[in-house]
Amino acid sequence: MKIKTMQELLDAKILCCEENVEKHVYSACGCDLMSDVLAYVKDQAVLLTGLVNTQVIRTAVMMDMLCIVFVRSKAPTEEMLKLARDTGIVIMTTEKRLYEACGLLYSNGLVGNKAKS
Amino acid sequence: MSEELVFRYDVNGDDFTSAGQASVQVKRNLRQLGLDSDTIRRVSIAMYEGEINMVIHAGGGVAEVRVSEDCITIVLTDKGPGIKDIEKAMQEGYSTAPDEIRSLGFGAGMGLPNMKRHTDSIEIDSVLGVGTTITMKVNLG
Structure with a gap:
């Protein structure tokens, strides 16, 4: 799924790196526990979270994630x-x-979530 | 490469916000060396969890990453309280982290298991009241 499609589906506001919205993500992770995110490596993933601190970004960097969605207007x-x-x-x-x-x-097709290890 | 490359970082234990800076830097350095992305990811995740642990439990420490021809070695050294029961600490879900760390997304007892999961070997040398040294290896090629 294109990041731009995600934005439309979620009626979300983009806060940075808008130039990358044409990129595709193939798996997603909805989680507030960063250690759980770090346990399973997936390729080209998006992280959805309600947790707001710098470690969320660093976790995504470590995992080579392409996109983070903050929920509940965080x-x-x-x-x-x-x-x-x-x-x-x-x-x-x-x-x-x-x-x-x-x-x-x-429900719109972003179901790929197979852990590599 | 024929000679071993060594990166060394001081991990500041005062500030949870800055934890992980060394791992971000390691990731950048390994990328410049042209290593494959899977290897880089494994090394940086393992080091990141270790760095977070050093900040939560030990008031910081020193992280060293050595890149040789056949493996990457990560050595994390701290002068913290030591690990009381290493076998327990290696179990998923076992944690001694304070509640405020849990509210920040860590301290769920996944740190050491994640470090083991993403590396080819892990050795923990810990003495109560003296400190802990963790040595992890990720094989290349």
Whole structure:
């Protein structure tokens, strides 16, 4: 699924790296626990989370993720956006809750979530 | 490469916000060396979890990454309280982290298991009241 399609489905606002919205993501992870995110490596993934701190961005950097969606209108700090810009990670924020946001993406075809290890 | 390359970082233990900076830098350096992305990801995830642990439990420490022809070695050294029960600490879900760390997305008892999961070997040398040294290896090729 294109990042741009995700934005439309979630009615989300893009906060940085808009130039990368044509990229495709093949798997998604909805989670507030970063260690759980770090446990299973997936390629070209998007992270949906309600947790807002710099470690969310660093976790996504470590995992080579392409996009982070903050749910429930959570807003990242400027420091977080700077970290995301350094690696080109698209950041967006949606009013939707985590469950609903994940459900929308899943039901529209973003189901690939097979762990590599 | 014929000679071993060594990267060394001081991990600041005062500030959880800055934890992970060394891992981001390692990732950047390994990318410049042209290593494959899977290897880079494994090394950086393992080091990141280790770095977070050093900040949560040990007040910081030193991280060293050595790149040789056949493997990458990550050595994390701290002068923290030591690990009381290593066998327990290696179990998924076992954690001694304070609640405030859990609210930040860590401390769920996945750190050491994740470090083991993403590396080819892990050795933990810990002495109570003295400190802990963790040595992890990721094979190349």
